[in-house]
Amino acid sequence: MSPRAAWRLEAAGFGPAHDYAAGKTDWIAADLPFQGTARLAGLLTRRGAATVAEGTPAGEALRLRDAQGFGPVLVLNQAGVVMGAAYRNALGKDTTVGRDHKHICLAARTRRGRLVGGRADMACWYRDGRWFGADAAAGSPA
Amino acid sequence: VEDYEWAHLPGAVSLPLKEPNSRAGQLDRSRPVIVYCHDSLET
Numbered sequence: 001m002s003p004r005a006a007w008r009l010e011a012a013g014f015g016p017a018h019d020y021a022a023g024k025t026d027w028i029a030a031d032l033p034f035q036g037t038a039r040l041a042g043l044l045t046r047r048g049a050a051t052v053a054e055g056t057p058a059g060e061a062l063r064l065r066d067a068q069g070f071g072p073v074l075v076l077n078q079a080g081v082v083m084g085a086a087y088r089n090a091l092g093k094d095t096t097v098g099r100d101h102k103h104i105c106l107a108a109r110t111r112r113g114r115l116v117g118g119r120a121d122m123a124c125w126y127r128d129g130r131w132f133g134a135d136a137a138a139g140s141p142a
Numbered sequence: 143v144e145d146y147e148w149a150h151l152p153g154a155v156s157l158p159l160k161e162p163n164s165r166a167g168q169l170d171r172s173r174p175v176i177v178y179c180h181d182s183l184e185t
Binding site: 016 | 145149180
């Protein structure tokens with residue numbers, strides 16, 4: 001509806017009126033500043049979590065996770081889409097990590113930029129599957 | 143209004159489509175105007 005609003009404003013003497021067609025969620029997804037009461041997953045997560053490709057040996061995943069010092073290791077496919085996540089206490093038990101990893105714990109999704117579900121202490125990703133952060137908030141597994 | 147209170151770009155003015163001109167007076171006519179909705183699905 002923003003094109004219609006832009007047209008109306010121009011008709012009222014304001015101008016030129018530009019339409020930001022991608023909308024507010026595009027702005028927020030880019031981590032740009034905003035005002036309001038929103039409690040976004042991105043505010044609760046830390047960027048820079050360890051990531052590995054599917055099939056990575058658990059020992060290597062554990063080394064990368066410990067180098068970061070927090071959160072799970074996120075398992076990404078070739079397109080950068082989150083396929084799974086493994087916490088530290090699970091990495092010693094498995095030979096590789098992947099989408100079928102039995103300790104997959106992806107609890108927090110974003111829908112229209114908002115938290116869905118009760119937990120924000122694990123891994124978060126965009127609607128297209130690209131990850132943007134993981135967290136070791138109080139109460140989350142090490 | 144609910145979406146505006148939830149989050150808006152810094153300095154943005156809420157202009158409900160039902161009454162687009164009622165708050166337009168808050169806008170500075172000397173500056174460009176950028177209009178946006180919540181997301182692309184609402185445009």
